[in-house]
Amino acid sequence: MIALGGTASVLVALAAGAACAAAILAARRGVMIAALFIQFVCAALLFSSLPIALVIAYCIVGACVCGILAVTSASTGAAGETRQAGIPSGMWFRLVAVVLVALASMSLARAAIGAGDAAVPGVPIGAGLLMGLGLLQIGLSEEPLRVGSGLMSVIGGFEIGYTTVETAIALHGLIIGIPLLIALVVAYLQVLPAAGSETVR
DSSP, rough: OOOHHHHHHHHHHHHHHHHHHHHHHBBBBHHHHHHHHHHHHHHHHTTTOHHHHHHHHHHHHHHHHHHHHHHHHHHTTSBOOOOTTTTTOOOOHHHHHHHEEEEEEEEHHHHHTTTTTTSSSSHHHHHHHHHHHHHHHHHOOOOOHHHHHHHHHHHHHHHHHHHHTOOOHHHHHHHHHHHHHHOOOOOOOOHHHHHHHHHHH
């Protein structure tokens, strides 16, 4: 297991939240995928009560997930900017939403998990930020790539908090593997419209 000090764990948790915020604010998918990988690494460092093998496995899953999403986006020619009509997409709107949700999520997580009960002080902060901002990203987009990224953030935040109450390796291994399945579904949904347009031609 990885033993982080109090200050180090808080900094890692804030880095995870900053990466999740960057994924929400970024217009380019490449930036969003890079931010998602940073989330995976930071979340893995907060798995303080899990064996080092599971921490490494989560980083490997994150690398595979981001690789799948990057290759799929490049192959479908969808690596550029994306904004959808009918959904709030202004930078200032998103920035204010991120700040408000981040503050509310940290407060709720600290109250629910409890700073004293967590292995390290950064655990409730990281869990709250990833779950709250992940839900925000899901709510602000209909695009499969961004919805999938938000869902993986929520799962990562849940896993961070869940390590404080459950240490069963098999169960955590199952949760850690879920993002890979989500990435495959997202990749399929991205390829599907392109395949349909080729069929029409």
